[in-house]
Amino acid sequence: MSDVLLTLSGVHKSYGATRALRGVDLQLQAGEVLALVGENGAGKSTLVKMLTGVVPMDEGAITLRGQPQRFRNAQDAQAAGILAVHQETVMFEELSVAENIFVGRHLLRGPFVDWAAMNAQAQTVLDEIGARFAATTLVKDLSLAERHLVEIARALSQKALVVILDEPTAALSQAEIRDFYGIVRKLRQQGVGVIFITHKFDEIFAVADRYLVLRDGAAVGTGAIADASEQELVRLMAGRAIDQIYPHIDARPGEEVLRVENLSHPSEFQGLHFSLRRGEILGFYGLVGSGRSEAMLAIMGLNPQATGTFTVLGQRLDARRPGDAIAAGIAYVPEERQRQGGILGFSVQDNISLAGLARFANGPWLSALNESALCQRMTERLRIKTASPHTLLSGLSGGNQQKVVIAKWLGLDPKIVILDEPTKGIDVGAKQAVYQLIAEMVQEGLAVILVSSELPEVMHLAQRVIVMRRGLQVAEFAGAQIQAEAIVAAASGLDGTHTPAPALQQEVAA
Amino acid sequence: MKTLLHIRREWLLLAISACIALAVGLRAPVFLTWRNALDIANDSAILAILVMGQMLVLLTRGIDLSVASNLALTGMACALLGKAFPGVSIVVLIALALAVGALLGGLNGWLITGFDLPPIVVTLGTLSAYRGAIFVASKGAWISDQDIHLAIKGLPRAVWLGLPALVWFALLVLALAAIFLTLRKTGREIYALGGNPHAATYVGIPVQKRLRLVYTLSGALAGLAGLLWVGRYSIAYTELAAGYELTVVAACVIGGVSIGGGVGTVLGAALGVLFIGVVNGALPVIQVSPFWQQAISGAVILVSVALNARSERRSGRQILERQGAAA
Numbered sequence: 001m002s003d004v005l006l007t008l009s010g011v012h013k014s015y016g017a018t019r020a021l022r023g024v025d026l027q028l029q030a031g032e033v034l035a036l037v038g039e040n041g042a043g044k045s046t047l048v049k050m051l052t053g054v055v056p057m058d059e060g061a062i063t064l065r066g067q068p069q070r071f072r073n074a075q076d077a078q079a080a081g082i083l084a085v086h087q088e089t090v091m092f093e094e095l096s097v098a099e100n101i102f103v104g105r106h107l108l109r110g111p112f113v114d115w116a117a118m119n120a121q122a123q124t125v126l127d128e129i130g131a132r133f134a135a136t137t138l139v140k141d142l143s144l145a146e147r148h149l150v151e152i153a154r155a156l157s158q159k160a161l162v163v164i165l166d167e168p169t170a171a172l173s174q175a176e177i178r179d180f181y182g183i184v185r186k187l188r189q190q191g192v193g194v195i196f197i198t199h200k201f202d203e204i205f206a207v208a209d210r211y212l213v214l215r216d217g218a219a220v221g222t223g224a225i226a227d228a229s230e231q232e233l234v235r236l237m238a239g240r241a242i243d244q245i246y247p248h249i250d251a252r253p254g255e256e257v258l259r260v261e262n263l264s265h266p267s268e269f270q271g272l273h274f275s276l277r278r279g280e281i282l283g284f285y286g287l288v289g290s291g292r293s294e295a296m297l298a299i300m301g302l303n304p305q306a307t308g309t310f311t312v313l314g315q316r317l318d319a320r321r322p323g324d325a326i327a328a329g330i331a332y333v334p335e336e337r338q339r340q341g342g343i344l345g346f347s348v349q350d351n352i353s354l355a356g357l358a359r360f361a362n363g364p365w366l367s368a369l370n371e372s373a374l375c376q377r378m379t380e381r382l383r384i385k386t387a388s389p390h391t392l393l394s395g396l397s398g399g400n401q402q403k404v405v406i407a408k409w410l411g412l413d414p415k416i417v418i419l420d421e422p423t424k425g426i427d428v429g430a431k432q433a434v435y436q437l438i439a440e441m442v443q444e445g446l447a448v449i450l451v452s453s454e455l456p457e458v459m460h461l462a463q464r465v466i467v468m469r470r471g472l473q474v475a476e477f478a479g480a481q482i483q484a485e486a487i488v489a490a491a492s493g494l495d496g497t498h499t500p501a502p503a504l505q506q507e508v509a510a
Numbered sequence: 511m512k513t514l515l516h517i518r519r520e521w522l523l524l525a526i527s528a529c530i531a532l533a534v535g536l537r538a539p540v541f542l543t544w545r546n547a548l549d550i551a552n553d554s555a556i557l558a559i560l561v562m563g564q565m566l567v568l569l570t571r572g573i574d575l576s577v578a579s580n581l582a583l584t585g586m587a588c589a590l591l592g593k594a595f596p597g598v599s600i601v602v603l604i605a606l607a608l609a610v611g612a613l614l615g616g617l618n619g620w621l622i623t624g625f626d627l628p629p630i631v632v633t634l635g636t637l638s639a640y641r642g643a644i645f646v647a648s649k650g651a652w653i654s655d656q657d658i659h660l661a662i663k664g665l666p667r668a669v670w671l672g673l674p675a676l677v678w679f680a681l682l683v684l685a686l687a688a689i690f691l692t693l694r695k696t697g698r699e700i701y702a703l704g705g706n707p708h709a710a711t712y713v714g715i716p717v718q719k720r721l722r723l724v725y726t727l728s729g730a731l732a733g734l735a736g737l738l739w740v741g742r743y744s745i746a747y748t749e750l751a752a753g754y755e756l757t758v759v760a761a762c763v764i765g766g767v768s769i770g771g772g773v774g775t776v777l778g779a780a781l782g783v784l785f786i787g788v789v790n791g792a793l794p795v796i797q798v799s800p801f802w803q804q805a806i807s808g809a810v811i812l813v814s815v816a817l818n819a820r821s822e823r824r825s826g827r828q829i830l831e832r833q834g835a836a837a
Contacts, residue, residue, distance in 0.1 A: 054712060075714030090709035092702045094772045103702050104713035112693040270830055291830075471830040 004066075005030045005193040006082075006162050011060030013046055020046040022217040023060070028162065028193040033184060035204040035225065036197045038214035039237055039431070044197050047214070048166050051195075052084045053077035064161065078104070081161035085151045085168045093140035098122035100139050101154045125153045130179045144289035145176055152183060163187055164195045169203060177492075181207055199454070201230045215239050245432050246460035247439040253463065254278035257447045258330075258416050260299065263308030268294040269471040272308070276416065276447045281438065283462030284451040286491050291471035292451045293335055296418050300325045300332045313415065326355070331409035333402075335420040335451075341405035342393045349375040349389035352407045359412075378407035382437060399430020406437065417441060418449040423457065435461060455484055467491050519766060523781045523814075527788045534792040541795045548674060552666070552742070554787035555680035558780060559735045560758045561765070562687040563615075563728030565779045568762055569704040570724055571771030572629035576618060577732040578754040579640035582746075584610045585736035586644045589746035592659025600661040607737035608730045614640060615729010619722035629725075637755070644748045652747040658740065666742040676738060683731065688776040700724060705772030760811045761786050785814070 008026040012019075021043045028034050038044050049055045051062070053071030062069045064080055071077040092100055098119045099106075107114045107121070122135035131149045139147060148168055155163050165184070169177050184207045187194055196208055204211065204225065211228060213221040213236040221236040238245060256277050263272040269291040276282050284292045298306035301319030310317040312328045319325040325332070334340035342351050353360055353371040360370040375389045382403045386396055393401055402422060409417060419438070423431045438461060442448055452458050458465055465482055467475040467490040475490035477483070535542035560577055567574040587610050588603050614636070621632045655663075668675040691697040703710035703717050710717050740746045765782025767774030789810050793803045 052712070073714065073716075074712055075716070078714050084712075086712065090706070090712045092705040092709060092772070094705045095698075095701060099698065099702075104699070104715050106695045106698055108695060112689075113695055113698060267830055 003030050004028070005032075005064070007061075007063045008047075008051075009061050009063075011047070011050065011062075012058045013043075013050060013055070014058060020217050021050075021057075024214065024217070024219045026212060026219070028195060030161075030191045030193055031188050032210065033188055033194040033196055033208045035208035035211040036195055036214065037199075037204065037211060037233060037237060042214040042237070043217040044214055045166070046217075048084055048086075048164050048195075048197070051077065051082055051162075051164060053082075075104070078158070081159065082164070083155045083158060083160040083162070084164040084166060085148075085155050086166050091139050091147055091150065093138070095139060096135065097126070097133065097137050097139060097142070097150055097153075098135040100150055101125065101135075101157050103154075105158070121157065122153065125157045129153060129156065129183055130176075149176075152180070156183070156187075160192055162193045162195065164197070166197045167199065169198065169200070177203075201233065204233070205230075213237055245435065246456075247436050249281070249439045249442060249461065251279040251439075251442040251445075253280040254445070257313055259309075259311040261309040261311075263295060263298060263306060263310075265294065265298065265303065265306045265471075268303075268306075269298075269468070272473050274466055274473070274476075276449060278415075278447050279442050279445055280464070281442055281448045281450055281462045283458035283465040284449060284468065285455065285458045285465055285487055286453070286468035288453055290468045290491070292468050293420050294471075295468075296332060296420055296449070296451060299330065299418065326412065326414075329413075329415035330418065331355075331412060331414035331416070332418045333406055333409060333420060333422060335424065337398070337402055337405060337424070342401055342408075344394040345392060347390045347392055348379070348384070348386045348396070348404055351393050351404050352378050352411060355408050356412045374411050378411060382407050382410075383433065397426075397430065399426040399433065402426055402430070402434060403437070406434075410441075414446065416447045416449070418451070420451045421453065422450070423452075423454065455487060458482075459484060459487070469493055520775070520778050520781055523765070523778070523785055527781070527785045530788050530792055534796055538795045541792065546791070546795075548677075550787045550791040551677050552674055553791065554783050555674075555676040556735045556738055556742070557757065557761060557786065558680040558783045559683045559731050559738070560754075561761045561779050561783050562683050562776070563731035564758045565687070565762050565765075565767050565774055565776070566691075566700060566724040567629070567728050568759075568767050568769060569700050569771060569774055570721055571704050571707065572622070572721070572724070573633065573759065573769070574615070574618065574725060574728045574732075575630065575633040575755050575759075576614070576636040576640055577728060577735075577758055578751045579637045579644075580611055580614045580729055580732040581736040581739060581754070582748070582750040582752070583614065583640045583644050583647070583736070584733035585740035585750060586648055586653070586746045586748075588662060588737045589653045589658055589740050590647065592662050593653060593657050596659065598659070598661075600665060603659070603662060603737060604734070607733040609733070611733015611736065612726050612730035615732065616722065616726040618729065619725030622725065623718040623721050641748065641752070644750075648746070648748065650748065652745065655744040658744050658746070662737065662741040663744055664741070666738055676742065679734070679738065683734075684776055684780055691776060696720065696723070701772055707771075757786065760815070764811060764814045786811075 004027055006026070006028040008024060011021050011024045013021040024043070024047065036044055036047070046055070050057045053074045053076050056072070062071070064082070069080055071080070092103060095103070101122045102118050107118045109117070119135045126133070126135055126149070129149060129152055131146065131153065133142065133146060139150065142150070152168060169180060184194060184196070198204060208225050210224055211222065211233065212219055213233065215237060220239070254277055256275050258276040260272060260274050264270045272295055274282070286292050294303060297303040298308065299310060299319065300322050301324055302322055310319065312330065315328070317325065317328045319328070338344060343354070346354070349371060352375050357366060360367050360374070372389060378384070379386065379389070384403045384407065385400050393404060396404065406422070422434050426434070438448055438450070450458065450462055459482055462482070464476065464478045465487060466473055467487055469491055477487065531541065540546060560581070564574055564577060584607050588607050591606060592598060592603065618633055618636055621627055622629050666674070666676050670678055691700070699710070699715045699720055703715050703720055707717060739751060761782040762774070762779055763769065763782070764785055765774070765779035767779055786807070789807050793806060798806060
């Protein structure tokens with residue numbers, strides 16, 4: 001137990017002006033589970049990328065079993081015995097499960113790929129971890145949770161010294177998580193060092209031996225889990241008390257602005273009913289891949305197969321295109337900031353004015369003057385930190401990019417704002433600013449739908465919370481009923497409330 | 511289940527090709543003769559060789575628009591060498607064609623990976639550059655029948671075991687491609703990196719190296735095709751096979767090779783070649799005016815590509831519990 005397996009000392013990494021890691025030290029022993037915790041943007045993902053050789057480090061040293069290591073690429077790190085199960089599944093959809101497990105190190109017989117052996121070995125590993133699909137299935141036919149099992153199988157099928165688990169349970173159900181704990185314990189018994197990254201404190205206390213807290217790219221605390229409490233970890237992670245992070249919201253819900261009835265889709269969600277009132281924050285909580293974003297896209301007219309009735313301010317809305325929904329006063333800030341939200345190669349000003357270009361026109365010509373006036377107003381209102389309105393969006397930090405995307409929609413004076421994971425991948429300070437902004441929006445009389453996988457966020461901001469699981473609306477909580485345990489239980493199907501919506505039951509019976 | 515659908519699509523393509531052949535054969539029985547079949551096979555052989563190279567490139571989400579120019583330039587190089595050294599053997603000529611083609615293709619790969627440029631831009635540039643190089647090499651002159659080396663002319667006309675040599679070349683290339691793509695680690699990595707380039711770096715696939723490999727192979731096959739083309743038509747000139755790269759890409763797409771990368775089989779691509787061969791062979795036989803031939807084969811390509819795209823389109827993610835599981 002006492003031999004040191006992996007050491008990191010004085011690790012630095014910068015992306016442009018952003019300092020992702022500032023002198024992090026880490027020690028991992030054989031047969032130990034180290035919980036690496038920190039807020040989004042604290043530098044956990046960067047640390048993983050360096051350990052797996054995906055990005056080079058600027059400064060510092062990695063030693064494995066006392067040997068200094070220098071990883072030039074992912075192959076080097078794999079060869080040295082460091083394996084990762086990534087947060088975003090690293091999968092090849094068109095290839096089979098077996099091939100995904102062995103990709104990059106196909107089993108060979110002579111010069112040729114040995115398909116039979118590969119399928120057989122893959123199946124053995126899959127059976128071990130309790131996966132209920134065949135090794136020859138194509139990955140594109142698997143659900144998100146099943147894909148995570150493939151990732152885990154990939155890590156288990158190789159001789160690993162160090163296994164990094166980067167939020168592997170984000171999409172797993174409660175039963176699958178229990179199987180997963182078993183896998184982690186098995187790895188520990190085999191003398192593997194495990195680095196376990198998660199947001200869920202119950203998991204940390206269930207499987208980890210020690211913890212290391214990262215904040216703003218620096219290690220701020222480490223110790224044995226047995227001596228730690230949840231409050232202490234939260235304090236270390238945030239660097240400030242919770243009531244400093246979440247603003248006090250002083251808004252009284254007014255009249256109904258949006259009503260959604262019987263929103264369904266052949267494979268993604270079914271029978272969603274909800275309403276939203278002026279000055280209200282409605283939280284949508286669920287595991288990753290529970291169908292929340294897909295339902296929001298349907299409101300915007302971006303999910304053509306969805307059916308349902310939408311009423312906005314008393315008017316039927318039949319959004320066939322996003323333009324219809326925007327005209328009705330709905331704004332949608334999508335989850336993927338860099339892909340769906342902003343245009344990285346455009347300037348801050350061009351991004352902000354993009355959604356409402358028609359408003360800045362003088363006859364057939366765009367008016368740069370009007371555009372820049374809006375940009376100025378929004379930059380001040382949202383406190384966007386940018387060198388000039390003409391800086392490219394790619395030159396801003398994640399938090400400021402998100403503010404620009406939100407500014408684009410606020411410029412249209414919407415009545416309803418849908419925020420899909422608005423704080424994904426931004427640091428604590430920027431989060432605080434986004435929360436403040438949300439508070440201001442509802443105080444001005446906007447209605448906000450907040451889609452989030454971060455429980456504290458939903459609990460502290462939303463007046464009502466709708467929980468989704470597997471495409472179904474499984475619970476709704478309001479006011480004082482908003483309790484962490486109840487929400488998590490509903491989202492993961494833990495508490496025996498295995499009652500699919502009536503519509504589905506009928507369909508099954510029919 | 512999915513593989514079943516996949517296979518069915520390939521057989522569908524074969525069935526449509528057969529139906530067209532039969533329908534045309536009813537009107538013009540000459541179409542169904544062995545001689546005509548050999549003609550179509552001979553025409554398709556060169557296309558098949560080019561398609562295998564193009565398919566490798568398409569699998570990586572790239573495109574190689576320079577294949578026809580490469581073919582013409584390599585063909586011209588072989589013709590010039592044959593004219594200058596009448597004693598040179600066919601083995602040397604084949605090696606030369608492969609080497610020159612690989613060099614030109616490798617240049618594409620080097621530009622794409624070395625400067626991180628989009629493949630369509632690089633190969634569009636080399637399409638013009640290689641074409642221009644032919645003019646420079648030949649000083650604009652044609653090399654016609656009497657000046658083409660006898661071995662070059664003889665090769666496509668040779669018959670081995672009852673089949674034309676061209677067809678043997680194509681079958682050999684198809685077989686090698688199938689082995690490479692299903693049984694070699696490198697081949698599997700090409701599928702993987704085309705399917706998800708981001709993930710490919712995570713699992714340690716040397717992406718840049720593989721990209722250089724596929725463009726080099728595509729070039730080498732285009733070079734071989736150049737030698738065979740010059741032999742078959744007994745001529746080499748600047749405009750040789752101009753615009754043929756589009757037919758090559760079309761055959762791939764008809765055969766189910768996805769422009770988006772990561773999807774495609776040798777069998778499918780080969781059937782795409784056969785389909786184009788049958789359509790192009792059939793139109794003159796049923797006396798469609800040459801002015802209409804191009805328009806019709808273009809329309810047929812568009813229709814089949816549209817049908818393919820339809821079958822590839824995915825309907826939403828499966829989030830709801832499947833009904834069997836929920837019961």
